Amino acid sequence: MSFLRPGAALDARTYVVTRTDLVRYAGASGDSNPIHWSDRVARGVGLPGVVAHGMVTMALAGRAVTDWVGAADAVVELGCRFTRPVVVPDDDTGVEVDVSGQVREHDDPGCVRIDLTVTAGGASVLGQARAVVRVR
Amino acid sequence: MPVDPGLAGRTLPPTRPYAVSRASISAFAAAIGVRDPLHHDAEAARAAGHPDVVAPPTYPIVVAFQAMEALLADPQAGLELRHVVHAQQRFEVTRPVRAGDELTAALTVESVRQAAGTELLTTRSDIRTVDGELVCTAYATLAHRAPA
Numbered sequence: 264m265s266f267l268r269p270g271a272a273l274d275a276r277t278y279v280v281t282r283t284d285l286v287r288y289a290g291a292s293g294d295s296n297p298i299h300w301s302d303r304v305a306r307g308v309g310l311p312g313v314v315a316h317g318m319v320t321m322a323l324a325g326r327a328v329t330d331w332v333g334a335a336d337a338v339v340e341l342g343c344r345f346t347r348p349v350v351v352p353d354d355d356t357g358v359e360v361d362v363s364g365q366v367r368e369h370d371d372p373g374c375v376r377i378d379l380t381v382t383a384g385g386a387s388v389l390g391q392a393r394a395v396v397r398v399r
Numbered sequence: 400m401p402v403d404p405g406l407a408g409r410t411l412p413p414t415r416p417y418a419v420s421r422a423s424i425s426a427f428a429a430a431i432g433v434r435d436p437l438h439h440d441a442e443a444a445r446a447a448g449h450p451d452v453v454a455p456p457t458y459p460i461v462v463a464f465q466a467m468e469a470l471l472a473d474p475q476a477g478l479e480l481r482h483v484v485h486a487q488q489r490f491e492v493t494r495p496v497r498a499g500d501e502l503t504a505a506l507t508v509e510s511v512r513q514a515a516g517t518e519l520l521t522t523r524s525d526i527r528t529v530d531g532e533l534v535c536t537a538y539a540t541l542a543h544r545a546p547a
Contacts, residue, residue, distance in 0.1 A: 278432060284430060284431075284432070287426075287429065287430040288430040288431065290426070290430070291423070291426040291427040291429070291430040292427065292430070292460065292461055292464065293461055293464055293465070294464055296480075308481060317485045317488070318457060318460050318485070318488070319430075319431065321457055321488060322431040322455060322457045323431060323432075325455060325456045325457050326431055326432065326433050326455070328456075329433070329435070329455070329456070335433075335435045335437040335438060335453060335455065335495075336437065336447075336449070336453050336495045338456040338490075338492055339491070339492050340489070340490065340491050340492065341456050341457065341489065341490050341492075342487075342488065342489030342490065342538070343487070343488060343489075344486060344487045344540075345484075345485055345486060345487065345488070394456075
């Protein structure tokens with residue numbers, strides 16, 4: 264896995280999130296908070312409209328990591344701060360979430376750290392997003 | 400109502416065992432667009448050395464979320480769901496969750512502190528099988544902004 268050498272930049276991944284995805288995620292995760300499906304409730308708490316679950320954005324960051332590594336079970340740590348809501352319009356296009364990564368060294372020589380940059384509509388939405396993955 | 404500062408250090412009783420099914424893992428993976436057969440096909444998972452399908456890395460939030468809901472539902476905690484925002488999340492994975500696991504989450508409030516009108520709660524949920532095997536530790540920071 265030479266492409267996972269510290270210093271390497273990983274190809275950006277783009278994922279589309281629609282309202283349908285949020286409804287599916289609400290059902291699959293058990294998080295039925297109405298700010299993720301009701302514009303009325305979302306606006307009532309001061310949001311511009313329905314926003315993605317932070318955990319959807321984080322899951323997409325994890326998806327990029329497992330795509331890059333090519334192993335769904337290689338992640339030993341994944342973390343982030345939720346710094347900006349991802350607004351999901353009520354249309355068929357949804358919003359694009361872009362994930363790019365930079366490989367860094369990790370204390371455990373069998374692992375690398377991947378620092379993640381996650382944006383939606385060009386704006387950063389996660390802070391200190393990083394994964395630790397086992398590479399051997 | 401402010402958050403009870405005495406919450407820090409408190410550990411809630413473990414959540415009721417959650418039986419992880421193949422269907423649940425497959426639905427979770429599909430909701431985030433992940434098609435890797437390790438999440439959807441038990442044969443493929445076995446061929447890769449797993450006893451059954453494995454879950455994506457953020458799947459343990461399903462169980463951790465139940466523990467967070469229990470904390471929010473506790474009237475003594477002084478938290479109101481509509482004022483709570485998920486500020487930070489981190490998973491330390493011991494091994495991937497897999498179909499057939501029966502999982503509980505034991506949530507500990509590690510700290511409660513004030514910052515600019517917001518109360519920040521850091522929590523740790525130890526996610527174990529009913530046999531006591533630790534599969535994941537989920538750390539969540541919740542920001543609670545009580546109305547003025």
